[in-house]
Amino acid sequence: MAYDAAALASVTREQIEAGPQNIWRYAALLPTGQDPATRVTLDPGLTPLVSATALAAEVGLRAPLWVKDDSANPTHSFKDRVVSVALTAARELGFTRFACASTGNLANSVAAHAARAGVPSIVFIPGDLEQGKVITTAVYGGELVAIDGSYDDVNRLCGELVETDEFEDTAFVNVNVRPFYAEGSKTLGYEVAEQLGWRIPAQVVVPMASGELLTKIDKAFSELVEIGLVEAPEGGWTVFGAQSAGCNPIATALHNGTDQIIPVKPTGIAKSLNIGDPAAGSYAIEAVTRTGGWMDYADDDEIRDAIQLLARTTGVFAETAGGVTVAVLKKLVASGKLDPDKETVVYNTGEGLKTLDAVAGQVGPTHRIKPSLRGARDAGLLG
Template identity: 60%
Template structure:
């Protein structure tokens, strides 16, 4: 949480009372429950707690299911459950979602599990789940009167914001640490928006983003001043899993933790589906995955704390390297309420996780995926996760973006001269 706070009613061109964001009717404080009108606000005026979107859903049961099933093959099939206008699918955007839920029999066999699925979100347009949250943020930002899409980021979010703004025909401003890997800089720069390299770490640029947001009232920083809308995009991961299972909830899910918002919103999505009569509200356990080099939520879980003690990240899983995760306390709530757990794994285990998923299922995940697979394995070994219960594990990014992590770990089986004799002599047949 930054100290920068928009005041309801006081914002300039970006304020929009009576705005149409579909079923969203207000913002409410997750701590004290205080409500404010829909607008570019993200912190409670009463207690400084984080705001989230409050809804009045008009459809439920079979009527809602029919709407969803006849909708587009992307996240907008769930528009009736998101803070977006009804015509969102007609506006130029990346149309993310509808990623594969892959039956992972090979991996299940290797881990001694009965039924395992991988929700592979590397299939999104810029190859991470960030396309989902950015698409919802963009839709809300337009309605709120913003004209620029911005963010502080270390990679996946930068790609998603720059691409989405290009498609929408608006300007993007992306702040990144100047020492970021060349790969992530190039990928973001390709889309042609304003890319600002900042001499500092992620905490520095995050603070700077808050300061800029307070000055530039036409700029929507997706993960700062429109964060309540942005975060709702992750509910679609939960919606898709349930629909792809034939409108059922799994018994266990394993989800990586960066800010923690994704895990919390998947739980929110499952809960909403049950309340709206789209699935039987069967019990499920939510498990969280962190890298040991940045495991403040795992630490708090194990210690029995209600709050998260910030850490300085040191892990190869950079997309999860948030030392002071905004949704940490809510992650603790969800995992404890559902009977799940949180575990963390070493960088060596992360690499082994990436390789295990690739070798068994042909899915090349980024380091965050390696964290999740390695955590799945660790939770099975400790008996916290039931190998007999149907489980969904999330791969939220693409190995192509974190190649450095496996350089030196994998390579050619052999190097030979270009002759049949050399091939045979190498014992490769």
């Protein structure tokens, strides 16, 4: 979507700061929801920007490192942002049922937003989804459909369903109202700039599934500069993308010197990133290339280690996508692709409690003792 920058030039920092304590403080920069009465929302956004000094030291950064922690959203992932914008548009357009194809987090968010709005929902998921994400979708009472296939199979089916008479009243957030859905991701760029005192960080590392999130964070920074709310950092900003080794078609294309994405069959533990045929992959490559960035990927063991590293150094428990981002951050620093002397923001897009199986076998044993000082002494807890 394109906006009239001249018309938005009247938007001020003060106007935004006086707005609601959620993504709708940026309503003037979004394509829907200008009337608060139309908004379908759980009030997501303004999630913590966590100073990560200890993590920076561990990975070899000398400049400030921040973790944008979207696990603090209402359904514990960044999807609450995109869903709120998409379903607000859906309501304004007259749709009477909400739906999605999802690898898990989107399903949680659509079901929760529909419940809040009192609108029926139906969500479609791959049959091998983590149980935590299945339960945290079903609890909201909407209809849940598991498909024998990958996310790409689910997404293809939803694209066919939306063309049928039975689903003409249904807004699929990532199909027929996708343009609005995508624009909701921009709020992750706006917020970081505002939380840094209206500055754009020199470097960002973003997890990639479809590639849409990365492109929209880059777009948000460009819009803020264009309408005069911030100045571009000296030398501009650099965007880096992170994928898992089990599903890395975007990073592989970049490594091969092309923007032509070859679809893959996803594997591995980072299921929220398992989109084998990413719709925005070529656009993500363009953004990364234009800003002088790079992409890399991490295997399952590296992801598990990175989840624990992030938790140990920041107190942030990330799902597997966050582990991918931190693991790739380490690789980018080690390879010299990311400048250790420039301020960096990494994005954690979801809560680790949703993907407990990923690290269940990695953490240390629990001490079991008798409820006495002798029991504590026998366990080595006392001298």
